[in-house]
Amino acid sequence: MPSRSPLRHAAHALLAPLLALTTLGTAMAEEAPLPEDWADIEALARGQTVYWNAWGGDAATNRYIDWAAGRLAEQFGVEVVHVKLDDTAAAVSRVIAEKSAGNVDDGAIDLVWINGENFAAMKRHDLLFGPFASRLPNLALTAPDEHPEVRTDFTLPTDGFEAPWGKAQLTFYYDADRVEAPPGGMIELLDWAQTHPGRFTYPLVPDFLGSTFLKQALIELVEDPSVLAEPTDGHDVEALTAPLWEFLDALHPYLWRRGRDFPASGPQLKRLMGDGELSLAFTFNPSEPAAAVAARQLPPSTRSYVLDGGTLGNVHFVAIPFNAAHKAGALVLANFLLSPEAQARKQDIDIWGDPTVLDMTKLTSEQRAAFDSEDDHPARLPPDAMGKLLPEPHPSWMEALEAGWRERYADDG
Amino acid sequence: MTLFETTVRLVPRLTLLLLIVPVAAGLAGVVAPAFGWLPALGGERWTLAPWRALAQAPGLPDMLRLSLVTGLASSLAALAIVVLFLGAFLDSRLFHLVRRLLSPLLAVPHAAAAIGLAFLLAPSGLASRLISPWASGWTQPPDYLFPGDPAGLALIAGLVLKEVPFLLLMSLAALPQCQAAERLQVARALGYGRLNAFTKAVLPGLYPLIRLPVYAVIAFATSTVEVAMILGPSTPPTLAVTVVRWLGDPDLALRFQASAAALLQLGVTALALLMWWLTERLVAWLAAGWLENGQRRRGERLGRGFGAGLTGLAILLLGASLAGLALWSLAAWWPFPAAWPSPMTLDTWRAAADTAPRPLAHTASLGLAATLLAVALTIGCLEAETLRRRALRPGTQLILYLPLLVPPVAFLYGLVQLQAQLGLTPGWPAAALGHSLFVLPYVFLSLAESYRRLDPRWGQVAAALGASRARTFWRVRLPMLASPIAVAAAVGFAVSVGQYLPTLLLGGGRLATLTTEAVSLASGGDRRLTAVYALGQLALPALGFALAGGLPRLLLRHRRPSP
Numbered sequence: 013m014p015s016r017s018p019l020r021h022a023a024h025a026l027l028a029p030l031l032a033l034t035t036l037g038t039a040m041a042e043e044a045p046l047p048e049d050w051a052d053i054e055a056l057a058r059g060q061t062v063y064w065n066a067w068g069g070d071a072a073t074n075r076y077i078d079w080a081a082g083r084l085a086e087q088f089g090v091e092v093v094h095v096k097l098d099d100t101a102a103a104v105s106r107v108i109a110e111k112s113a114g115n116v117d118d119g120a121i122d123l124v125w126i127n128g129e130n131f132a133a134m135k136r137h138d139l140l141f142g143p144f145a146s147r148l149p150n151l152a153l154t155a156p157d158e159h160p161e162v163r164t165d166f167t168l169p170t171d172g173f174e175a176p177w178g179k180a181q182l183t184f185y186y187d188a189d190r191v192e193a194p195p196g197g198m199i200e201l202l203d204w205a206q207t208h209p210g211r212f213t214y215p216l217v218p219d220f221l222g223s224t225f226l227k228q229a230l231i232e233l234v235e236d237p238s239v240l241a242e243p244t245d246g247h248d249v250e251a252l253t254a255p256l257w258e259f260l261d262a263l264h265p266y267l268w269r270r271g272r273d274f275p276a277s278g279p280q281l282k283r284l285m286g287d288g289e290l291s292l293a294f295t296f297n298p299s300e301p302a303a304a305v306a307a308r309q310l311p312p313s314t315r316s317y318v319l320d321g322g323t324l325g326n327v328h329f330v331a332i333p334f335n336a337a338h339k340a341g342a343l344v345l346a347n348f349l350l351s352p353e354a355q356a357r358k359q360d361i362d363i364w365g366d367p368t369v370l371d372m373t374k375l376t377s378e379q380r381a382a383f384d385s386e387d388d389h390p391a392r393l394p395p396d397a398m399g400k401l402l403p404e405p406h407p408s409w410m411e412a413l414e415a416g417w418r419e420r421y422a423d424d425g
Numbered sequence: 426m427t428l429f430e431t432t433v434r435l436v437p438r439l440t441l442l443l444l445i446v447p448v449a450a451g452l453a454g455v456v457a458p459a460f461g462w463l464p465a466l467g468g469e470r471w472t473l474a475p476w477r478a479l480a481q482a483p484g485l486p487d488m489l490r491l492s493l494v495t496g497l498a499s500s501l502a503a504l505a506i507v508v509l510f511l512g513a514f515l516d517s518r519l520f521h522l523v524r525r526l527l528s529p530l531l532a533v534p535h536a537a538a539a540i541g542l543a544f545l546l547a548p549s550g551l552a553s554r555l556i557s558p559w560a561s562g563w564t565q566p567p568d569y570l571f572p573g574d575p576a577g578l579a580l581i582a583g584l585v586l587k588e589v590p591f592l593l594l595m596s597l598a599a600l601p602q603c604q605a606a607e608r609l610q611v612a613r614a615l616g617y618g619r620l621n622a623f624t625k626a627v628l629p630g631l632y633p634l635i636r637l638p639v640y641a642v643i644a645f646a647t648s649t650v651e652v653a654m655i656l657g658p659s660t661p662p663t664l665a666v667t668v669v670r671w672l673g674d675p676d677l678a679l680r681f682q683a684s685a686a687a688l689l690q691l692g693v694t695a696l697a698l699l700m701w702w703l704t705e706r707l708v709a710w711l712a713a714g715w716l717e718n719g720q721r722r723r724g725e726r727l728g729r730g731f732g733a734g735l736t737g738l739a740i741l742l743l744g745a746s747l748a749g750l751a752l753w754s755l756a757a758w759w760p761f762p763a764a765w766p767s768p769m770t771l772d773t774w775r776a777a778a779d780t781a782p783r784p785l786a787h788t789a790s791l792g793l794a795a796t797l798l799a800v801a802l803t804i805g806c807l808e809a810e811t812l813r814r815r816a817l818r819p820g821t822q823l824i825l826y827l828p829l830l831v832p833p834v835a836f837l838y839g840l841v842q843l844q845a846q847l848g849l850t851p852g853w854p855a856a857a858l859g860h861s862l863f864v865l866p867y868v869f870l871s872l873a874e875s876y877r878r879l880d881p882r883w884g885q886v887a888a889a890l891g892a893s894r895a896r897t898f899w900r901v902r903l904p905m906l907a908s909p910i911a912v913a914a915a916v917g918f919a920v921s922v923g924q925y926l927p928t929l930l931l932g933g934g935r936l937a938t939l940t941t942e943a944v945s946l947a948s949g950g951d952r953r954l955t956a957v958y959a960l961g962q963l964a965l966p967a968l969g970f971a972l973a974g975g976l977p978r979l980l981l982r983h984r985r986p987s988p
Binding site: 063065067068069070071074078093095096097098099101102103104105106108109110111112113115118120121127129130132133134136137190209210216218268269270272273274276278279280281282283284286287288289304307308309311312411418419421422423 | 464484549573654658659674676677680757838929944946951953954
């Protein structure tokens with residue numbers, strides 16, 4: 013980041029509101045259609061301020077976004093403001109409010125880091141701008157034709173309304189000082205929990221990670237997982253999910269706090285591991301355990317692994333609201349995030365450790381070299397240990413599971 | 426009428442407008458979706474479906490019970506502690522010590538206190554570490570359900586901790602007004618013990634003066650989101666937390682049901698206030714005989730013991746919670762059961778120092794602007810009272826406290842809708858106005874009694890010397906009230922610093938403040954950084970209170986009579 017003195021920061025922040033007051037009430041800018049040519053988009057973006065709404069709960073991620081903002085200012089003359097959310101829903105609420113009020117071209121949000129559920133909902137209600145992904149020159153580096161996962165989110169085709177940003181795979185981690193043999197599947201997990209009562213739990217459904225745990229369990233417990241690729245309509249949901257509820261009924265008495273209270277999110281699950289209340293937990297970011305050990309949030313004896321039968325994996329994306337005021341700037345930012353420079357830095361365990369979505373064969377050898385890491389952190393899953401990537405079930409299954417969970421366990425106090 | 430008088434007489438109306446419009450518009454913004462109307466999400470038909478869905482939500486009766494019980498129990502406990510403490514220790518040495526601790530304790534934002542308390546009492550918390558493993562035998566944290574217990578005891582404790590200082594401050598301001606010292610003297614002369622004298626002779630006069638603050642406490646306690654999220658149970662949570670969860674659910678259809686729940690929350694708060702009011706009647710009726718039964722020393726020692734014990738416990742818990750936060754901000758890897766982080770490091774503070782200046786500046790500028798506006802309007806309202814020689818109508822006073830009585834979750838989302846409708850750019854001006862909405866009632870609460878108590882004869886003397894009303898106001902009344910005004914401003918500033926939802930929603934998320942950073946970091950897992958921001962959140966209002974104590978004396982030193 014270009015070093016600006018804290019005092020200048022402060023002065024700027026104090027002055028900004030005064031400036032905002034004077035410009036309040038100026039007419040909204042008339043929006044011209046975006047130019048076809050990428051160079052023209054870059055020219056249009058110069059001088060824009062892009063408001064990027066992204067979850068702000070992780071210091072490493074925040075620092076990475078800060079770095080990207082600095083690079084964008086240097087390279088493209090685009091200012092990026094990271095709007096730190098505790099929940100993406102706040103951004104969705106604002107877009108809805110703006111749409112209700114007839115604000116179609118001067119929205120407060122330009123780019124949003126989004127998960128599959130929010131994406132599906134926003135797309136269904138026409139709250140997104142696009143298709144735009146194919147306009148990004150760097151999208152070709154992900155080889156979208158060979159890797160369907162960068163153009164499907166939650167089994168739904170993204171249709172170009174999102175640009176891929178990073179990868180995730182459900183990864184378990186444990187404290188090796190306390191656990192000798194971590195469970196390799198759901199049945200083993202039940203046995204393990206019975207011998208280690210109170211040392212495992214999952215986040216409160218419908219938290220993203222909590223629901224993922226349900227899906228993972230369902231895939232393992234259902235007789236024929238292939239039905240999960242289809243919508244729930246036409247299937248006997250009650251019968252197909254019965255083994256899952258039996259499993260949870262058996263598991264809950266051995267969970268942390270006997271399943272009467274659940275952590276609110278993945279990060280809180282991690283904090284409970286750090287506090288020593290849990291001995292086994294899981295995350296969607298394969299490098300998070302190692303990064304957390306480095307940040308002194310998890311015990312040095314933390315180890316990661318993937319379940320024997322493979323685990324769920326997906327890609328996370330950024331999207332542009334339909335009424336974003338600075339679409340050109342948002343496009344330039346989304347494209348930069350896909351650049352080899354940005355992706356290599358993102359994958360660096362010392363920076364963030366979020367796996368890249370780029371296809372290494374599309375890069376020059378020089379670009380590829382940036383991704384090589386000599387790091388062998390013991391808490392980190394070696395790249396070759398990444399197990400089989402299980403496909404996401406159709407979103408209707410997630411809805412059915414969340415509703416079923418709510419009915420059975422939401423009033424367990 | 427002079428310009429001064431015209432302006433002052435306009436202020437109450439302006440204030441009411443500022444308070445009523447956003448709250449009413451905000452409520453309208455949730456009423457429509459609660460009955461199915463939200464075209465942006467395809468709701469174009471009036472229907473009762475959201476209410477039916479709400480009625481079928483699993484755990485609804487438990488949510489309602491939890492909100493009501495925790496809200497009423499914590500308010501009752503806080504009031505009881507304050508009464509016992511004042512009764513047993515008014516004007517003792519302990520009393521003056523606590524009085525000095527009061528301002529810094531008030532400065533602790535709710536979320537910071539809750540985070541601290543959660544860390545103190547959790548199975549892996551400081552309290553459990555202090556007795557492990559030597560006394561408890563625990564080498565791994567035990568697995569007990571606290572905080573987050575289904576009965577909401579942790580939530581009640583967290584609320585009591587924060588409400589005791591607030592009610593104490595409000596009572597201290599009201600004591601002279603009900604001539605507490607004189608009443609006490611009379612009762613003591615008749616042979617009543619300290620506590621009996623206070624509860625029988627002072628409390629009946631004091632309570633009506635602190636009734637509104639007590640109502641504000643009940644309203645807050647029944648509808649708090651931050652504290653209930655951190656300390657309350659999760660299956661099910663309180664109704665207010667459920668509203669926020671549903672509003673945040675990726676399934677946008679839940680927003681209709683969430684709006685209905687927000688209106689229900691308004692009903693829950695109203696019900697809690699009604700229950701309290703009925704209890705007031707009942708107590709007044711039951712206590713009539715007790716007041717005159719002539720017993721002078723019954724329960725004296727027990728009451729004193731409880732008063733000292735509970736106040737001490739509250740201060741101890743709050744202090745220990747803050748100490749825990751301070752330790753975490755300095756901790757590196759700090760495993761259970763170590764009671765002391767070792768090694769200690771300043772890394773977290775250094776990391777925060779890189780990113781904190783901008784949020785710090787936003788926090789300060791929003792707080793100063795909102796406080797300035799709120800103080801100006803409050804003084805205008807009170808000066809208008811002086812000009813008219815009568816207090817504001819009770820209805821008007823009630824409206825002043827509207828933002829405290831209507832749960833924010835019920836109207837803030839509607840307010841965002843209004844903001845978008847009017848095409849107001851989200852950002853600093855909108856957020857500052859939103860802050861003043863919540864700051865104003867507190868400033869008014871803090872300042873009103875002192876202002877009204879100021880002897881009108883000072884003004885008469887000034888008038889007799891030929892000073893205009895404006896001159897009397899600027900040169901006589903204002904300087905004489907400098908100290909209470911400064912304290913009220915400090916309270917207001919502290920309230921502004923603690924605002925999360927208004928900043929996020931009205932600022933369009935573009936204004937990072939210490940509180941928005943702290944809350945978004947608290948959603949992540951890093952307790953160290955959260956601790957740093959929580960302490961920063963606390964430091965700024967504490968600075969405000971320190972200035973409030975020293976500044977008036979410094980500015981007005983030339984007015985002191987020379988020795």
